[in-house]
Amino acid sequence: MFQQFTNTHSGKHGPERLAALREQMQTEGLDGFIVPRSDMFQGETVADCDDRLAWLTGFSGSAGYAIILADQAGVFVDGRYRLQVREQVEDCYTPIDWPEVTLRDWLEQNAAGKIIGFDAWLHPVNEIKTLRDNKADVELRAVDNLVDKIWTDRPAPPAAKFFAQPEEFAGESAASKRTRLAEGLREAGTTAAVITLPDSIAWLLNIRGEDVSHTPAPHAFAILHDTGRCDLFAREGKADEIMDHLGEDVAVLPFEGFEAALLQLSSPVLIDANSCPQIVAEALAGAEVETFEGRDPCVLPKALKNATELAGMQAAHDRDAIAMCRFLAWFEANSTSGITEIDVVKTLEGFRRDTNALRDISFDTISGAGPNGAVIHYRVTEETNRTLGTGELIVVDSGAQYQDGTTDITRTLAIGEAGADERHCYTQVLRGMVAVSRARFPVGVNGGHLDALARQFLWAEGMDYDHGTGHGVGAYLGVHEGPCGISRRAAQIPLQPGMVLSNEPGYYRNGAFGIRVENLIFVANVEGGIDAHRNLLGFETLTYVPFERKLIDKALLSKEEVAWIDAYHAKVLDKVGPHLDLPTRGWLSAACAPL
């Protein structure tokens, strides 16, 4: 679980591998071939054996595509990777600004009338639909993956076996989940749902896996029948240790049998066209099985954490807060002693390991000092590693996977004393976070409606941040989880009790500093308003770790904001203090004193 600080795909083999791929294209009668970063599970992380884009092009970002034509090859990367891609890919590739230029735009411009191959396991139904809906007679043809044919030293798939997530953490038996989802399928008039998202399967069957780093979701596909029975398709041996746990209503079948199983289904079958691989739609169409396109039926119930899951999340956050507070005390003592961004990552991870409960970190820690803090998705490497400079800020965004819950926390810290400008901006960011934390709102409001609360103080002064205010978070699952968020771009699904979200406004001044403050919160009913007939919702906080008081400009705060922060800090001291040694507890007392 230790974070790596090198890019593993930095070897330079671009021209040879590209030439080999073009040979394959010619053999197959194709004018081009698309290589997405995604694997068939559409997650944020892929296993080494699925990292085709990095192997082929050298580009190691977490999203993107390559399209190879006979005479040119584009690598499509988003705003985070515009500099990185130029360092990683060789001259034989042309970086393309995606999604400003879409794959379809580029194909229309560069491949009119041509035949472009793609691997139907790797692209969701809607992605292929969009590409096929082009105005330049580009033909999209499903073929066997051409990269796999030339990748002779391809790593083996992850071997780790699936394991059970017991009901003491899940709070509901898998049988109960299957039963209620099957009822939904029958109500919708569908006979079965094809489920291809690993965290959906993890939630539905109360299982976990270790197939990719940081997210304990199992690489598998499933078909849930309207009877409540379920077929789980997994590579051989992966499910050996969960057979009893799964029970007799779940059939474990070889992954190779998945396509054949689709052909046996009766119409109509529910698929989620935003995540379901195109191969599924093609198999069902070939067998004349009708599809019903809707949302993966696990996604919303998974987002609504039950009481057991919320209790687990709270326990995980309380445990994580002890590690964070130990880290913060260490940081305060050492930040001006020549430590580096990597020292910060390693030390923080060490405190989390000391909990003896850490399963994994929940994502690569962001540790960005000075100007590196302004790079929103910064990941420190040996090349970029920066020694912390007095007067700078550092953004530390990190999280942990424990069996009872997933954490995600950002604190921005001052190295020595901070300047007035940094304090001003930090305080306005913090006020936004507090405004969301304090928000109450009626049923029907979605996260997009609350986003302005987090930004209002920045907007008032001509500032903003180019990311959402919050994302959903799983319970010992993905640190980024749909469908809800606090964002103008999130799905417009009303907030409901049990949804766990991040609350993380920020501010980034290019070349100078970055600021982000992040707590996790969950939606809960709020009692006791003036009008009893209004059922208002609000947020409860999961994360209890002090804010950087050196960066708070109290003069900017309202009475209510001061009261909220003081009450928050009092609760931090109450929760965490008893678990610290005396010197650290002394540090915490000072950090949590009323403003």
Added chain:
Amino acid sequence: MFQQFTNTHSGKHGPERLAALREQMQTEGLDGFIVPRSDMFQGETVADCDDRLAWLTGFSGSAGYAIILADQAGVFVDGRYRLQVREQVEDCYTPIDWPEVTLRDWLEQNAAGKIIGFDAWLHPVNEIKTLRDNKADVELRAVDNLVDKIWTDRPAPPAAKFFAQPEEFAGESAASKRTRLAEGLREAGTTAAVITLPDSIAWLLNIRGEDVSHTPAPHAFAILHDTGRCDLFAREGKADEIMDHLGEDVAVLPFEGFEAALLQLSSPVLIDANSCPQIVAEALAGAEVETFEGRDPCVLPKALKNATELAGMQAAHDRDAIAMCRFLAWFEANSTSGITEIDVVKTLEGFRRDTNALRDISFDTISGAGPNGAVIHYRVTEETNRTLGTGELIVVDSGAQYQDGTTDITRTLAIGEAGADERHCYTQVLRGMVAVSRARFPVGVNGGHLDALARQFLWAEGMDYDHGTGHGVGAYLGVHEGPCGISRRAAQIPLQPGMVLSNEPGYYRNGAFGIRVENLIFVANVEGGIDAHRNLLGFETLTYVPFERKLIDKALLSKEEVAWIDAYHAKVLDKVGPHLDLPTRGWLSAACAPL
């Protein structure tokens, strides 16, 4: 333009008229017939000759439907009219809670397999599409209007002629508007647009009319061709005085020729299915002319007021503010002297007439004292008229039509001294209005994203209001205008410079009191933020009339809120003061003193 205080359709003829309608149904071989409140123009107000629903049933609300079957008859009314309908309709009608029960729901329950007639001029395309998409084999059949056949003393259509809105107020010639909209039609690949909304036609051709009260929109239909030429279909004589103004590229044609003209169009023709009468779709389909469903092309450009229109709106508001301030001074002197809600309406209207510029009021004034203030859409009648009681609040929501602009303002006033509860609630409502007024936000934000700013202080205490925070407002046109609004239910169209909106949070305690504070504002670019690359938008205020300081609890306000209110009041005094006589100016000085 004087407001009426009686319901003109209160005669009791329900059973006879219903029996006559049923006879017509039988003659036509129908099992039922739908009578909407709407006319073919889908506006909020209908001419007397089009008020079929009120003539037939007695129900005089501003929205609703009746469906007549052989053995029952339902009158569909929304939450505003649940009490009123029971007083107005006789036993032969059954009130139905609409839209909780939709017309389709009710037809599926009560008219399975039956043939229901409707007048294809009165229902938008999408409404009929929804009704036809029923699960009970209800057949919807377009027929001549059966009410018209039995309504022997039906009033004549409005005779007032259309008149020009000169470029000095419109800010852009009609020729220029036609040219740029025609370019949009060509870009969309359409040959023509059918325009059936009167305010769209008013804007496009820079004309106005007097066909309904309060909204100066002409009753006419138009076809805009992709050449920029336009056909205007109007009843005989209506356009006599604007022939020169319209010019040679606008053909004035008899209304009776509209259907025949549709048959001559080439595919595809743009229609707005949310407002275009079903008769248009049927005519085009009959002639095998393809339709392209999109938004009426005038709606968005009309919402983006140009500099001349904004200057006119400002002049109209400054003029209206003088009338309002004179009214407020009168109110302060007389409110505890036994005046009534109707006295308030008449006096305010008198001050507006004194401007010598009043064309009409922009809607029936809402003047609701005590518990009447809690009825959001209250309209005072002789029956409900209430003498103002000391200690009560009164909500006064009113507006004017001037040739240079339309106004809409709400002030909540204290009659004598107000209680602490009322002051608390008023102040929280006012804070919401101030928060929206002060908001800055980036391009891309829509009104739904800002709605929470207006409600946050109420939500925090378990309060809310059951209406939008703001609606679009026309320039000497409809006081309610699409497509934008400050509401979670408004169209999700990004706010853009030139959009004029109301900003009117409220609070209503049933049986006790109501509160609403409303200014008009418009979207404008904001200069001078910290990050110059961020193009932020904000609001500028049109309405400058003092708030009720007796209702402001200063202890609840932040420093910034106090500063905003003080600066606002200073501007009121500056703008309005010089236009008042000495005693009234003295009153205004006190009303506008710093808090």
